Amino acid sequence: MSTSSLVKQSLLLAALLLPACFATAHDYKAGELQIAHPWSQELPPNAPTVAAYFVVHNPGKTADTLLSVDTPIAGKAELHEHVMQGDLMKMQQVPTVAVPAGGEVTFAPMGYHVMLLELKDRSLLSDGKRFPLTLHFEKAGNVTVEVAVQKQAPDNTHEHQHAQ
Numbered sequence: 001m002s003t004s005s006l007v008k009q010s011l012l013l014a015a016l017l018l019p020a021c022f023a024t025a026h027d028y029k030a031g032e033l034q035i036a037h038p039w040s041q042e043l044p045p046n047a048p049t050v051a052a053y054f055v056v057h058n059p060g061k062t063a064d065t066l067l068s069v070d071t072p073i074a075g076k077a078e079l080h081e082h083v084m085q086g087d088l089m090k091m092q093q094v095p096t097v098a099v100p101a102g103g104e105v106t107f108a109p110m111g112y113h114v115m116l117l118e119l120k121d122r123s124l125l126s127d128g129k130r131f132p133l134t135l136h137f138e139k140a141g142n143v144t145v146e147v148a149v150q151k152q153a154p155d156n157t158h159e160h161q162h163a164q
């Protein structure tokens with residue numbers, strides 16, 4: 001086989017494989033930070049608030065801080081955590097969230113989450129849709145991710161898995 005037909009063949013193969021790959025790898029980068037699989041649970045259309053989740057990986061040697069988030073679909077976006085108060089799980093706003101060097105911080109149900117309040121546009125809040133969310137990091141700067149709205153929580157044992 002000549003080199004050029006080999007190249008053609010591998011280009012064809014790449015063309016066949018890449019779209020599927022991009023569709024499932026739902027990761028974003030900000031400096032050294034990697035934001036994996038932003039998602040939100042589909043809620044009834046009258047739900048007053050919506051939560052968004054993702055994992056921030058920091059393979060770098062410098063700690064960073066998530067300062068704030070915002071999205072065009074809500075008037076307010078807050079950083080929240082769940083805490084035990086006596087026997088009760090309560091959620092409360094936190095000013096910032098630390099991203100340790102060489103570590104990760106997980107936003108997930110019953111833990112850290114982004115809370116969207118004063119919802120302005122619910123058209124992107126149904127299963128299969130995505131809405132933009134911008135994360136503001138102290139060092140890595142700003143990164144806008146697409147939050148996938150899904151009925152089912154993603155399977156955390158496989159972080160690239162997506163609801164179909």
Ligand SMILES: [Cu+2]
Pocket residue numbers: 080081091092113114115
């Ligand atoms: Cu909350």
